[in-house]
Amino acid sequence: MDHSSLSHQPHKALDPVVLPSRWVVLDTETTGVIATRDQIVSIGAVAVSDAEIQPQDSFECVIRQPYNSSSVVVHGITQDESERRGTSESEALLAFSEYIKDACLVGHHVEFDVTILNHRMKHKTGRVVSNPFLDTMELVIAMEEAKWIDPRPSPNDFGLDALCRHFNVKRSGRHTAPGDAFITALIFIRLLSIAANREPDMVRRLIHPGIPPSEKDRVSKPGSNGQEEKKA
């Protein structure tokens, strides 16, 4: 395994007109909502390139857990199951780092996922990923303001379920990491395609540079009504 790409280096500056050629839409299932304290239970991700979801370029892993946390009722992965299907945390994180390469990460409230990934990675491997990332929720809000998409009927509902309802995306597989990543990808290709046909630079402006864990000590994943997105 080539770990050279895992070292924290400043990310190459984005081309002002060309969007990233590869996006990785990800979701993590975790033991709680505190990024600097909780553990990752599973990671699911699928790549988008050429404005298409590429299921052949996807990633899925379960991390072995020492005990059942209260979040098991949400994601359904028991300690037994994690022992049977899972892998060690460091191995999983390194493999994920290798999988994403230099893609731009995408997710719903993705800052939480990036922070917990980096926090755990720093803890286990001493390294972090510094890939740029894009939050689908921020993209939706910006596109609503630009009137490129219809406004959501409940503007204060920021949950993935609300977006699924709004964009008529079937919600099967919710609260599994690959399932949520796929659902988010279905929403993302819609947004990306609409934005690319109008003003791609808006998407580029919403891309965050990678954040080292030291800069974000405590990032909580927001929920739509304070409940829906909670991991535990």
Next chain:
Amino acid sequence: MSLAESLFQRIADFLDDYPPFQYLGKEDLLRIARLVKIKFHERDETIFEENTPRRNLFYVIHNGSVRVFNRKGKKHQLRDIRVEGELLGIGHISGLPHYTQSAVAENDTILYSIPWEPFSQLLPAYPDVMRFLRANTSLHPESRSWGGAASEMLPGDPGADTLVGHINETTYLPQIVQKRFLACQTNDTLQEAAFKMLQNELEAIIVVDPDGTPKGMITKTDMTRCVQSGRLPRKALAKEFMSAPVITVGENPRLGDCMRLMLKSACRFLCMTKDGSAFTPATGVISERDLMLYYGNNPMVIIRQIGISDNFEELTHLRYRADMLMLNELRSVDAILWFSEVVHDLNCAFARRVIELAQADLRAEGYFPPDVHLCWMAAGAGGRKELFTRTAMDRGMVYKALSSAAESHAADYATRLAHTLSNGLLKCGWTPNTRQMTEANIQWNRSLSDWEAYFHQWINHTLDDELPSVLPWFDALPIAGNDYLVDSFQSVLVREIASHPAFIRRLASVTITSIPKPEEYEAFSTRENRLGERRFDISHSVLQPLSHLARLFALKEGIVKHTSTIDRLNKLAKTSAAHRALFEDAAEGFKIALFCSAKTGLREQSPGNLIEPATLTGIEQQSIKSTFRSIFELQNLAETLVS
């Protein structure tokens, strides 16, 4: 750590809901799912363009819908609207290197794309998949035809153009039928005409003017009649013995039109002319014999057999044969008008024969017809020519005694005839009419003056809650007997409505009440319906509301001669410039709904009220959905009549 297997399983689960993927084994389905890529297309975005090279992949609609069409200059000829689970760009199976149609997202759409090569490698192991794909492309590459005709046509099966005996309103006569004909001049002698016929072994000769326009026709029957009369001077002229006028048709006529003309005119020969009128030169002759030879099993043959059938058992068999034939012929929405006329002709022939048999039975029992005119009529859906199966038709009888002596016997005879007739229909498999709206119910077997009094009463005094039960009679249509009796009370109808404008207000109110609530229409689009888990009542939700609305507006405009809903709506489109598009759309929608209902009814030998949306093509589903909008708009228009 691996590829996200659960994603592939999720894609496979989606595909497994739809043909042809549902025919694949689990492993192969998963293999295909692993190859899928997923792309979003914004509304009106082009997916592929006609005449461009075909990509080495095809598409499945995951979400949304896609318009498939051909470009004709600046216009688009719509071929289909595909919805979730349907395929796009599958012409590889026919070896088409270019797209033959264009596809554009009808609304925001997500497509799965699947590479063709690996998929095609599975085909030899799955004949059902092969059949499905070929059926999808056999007649109309890229598009299923309306009514799913193509999906029923498989490679190796005789196609629509080659199947001898297959007919419909769009089948054209072969040239050989049209072109063989003989002509003689009006001043030629009968002997000369006979010589020509004998020499050419033809049954008829057209008698023409020097400029070739047809003036009459001499047939073998005319010759026989001439001989039988004993008047056969050697110098008799053709014009003295010809049958005239001739029934003319245009060049390259359609079989369906020829059959109907022959049935209507009771003429076994048609003369083809350049423009279809009797004022241009004759170009051919079409004989009933020719049609029979080419299209042995057709409604015309069955109708003739009905006319000579002498028992109910045989009539039952003939009607069953007609049902089967109709089911086979009802292949496209555009055929529905022709089809409803033919079914009406069949019903009339059937009714005439049953009445003749009933009269014969009565004579055998010693009851002879008094000096009376009598007409048997259909009401409701039967009167609108929208009843295609032997389900409970609303029927009645009207009679008029022609002399005071016959007056006292007329009612008695009509009642006896009605009972014998009702029993005959039941013997022939007609469903009993549980509402008792039949000729056997004395309430609906009345003299002309009684019927006129009925209409006066209904238009002037009937309470709104009683009105719906008598509305079928506002669609009355003669089936057998003296048609003028029905015409007579219809003219009363027009007069009464004109002099009582409040009736239209009441009728509008009753019509609006009969239209289902919008929620019932939403049921059509539910996933359960589309997957065939539930049925949709197309009669209650589409056919009845539109027929009620069409009746309301037609009566308001004094249109009573047109009883069929499509005729009424088309007539209204012509007379109402402001709402022309609305009436035209409603007529189109009604045609599709009637087609779906008729097909289901004939297939299941049921009234055809409950259809399975899952069995409809994309364009049929879309058209029925757009019909809901027509209903609501007509309802809004009806509300303006109430206030």
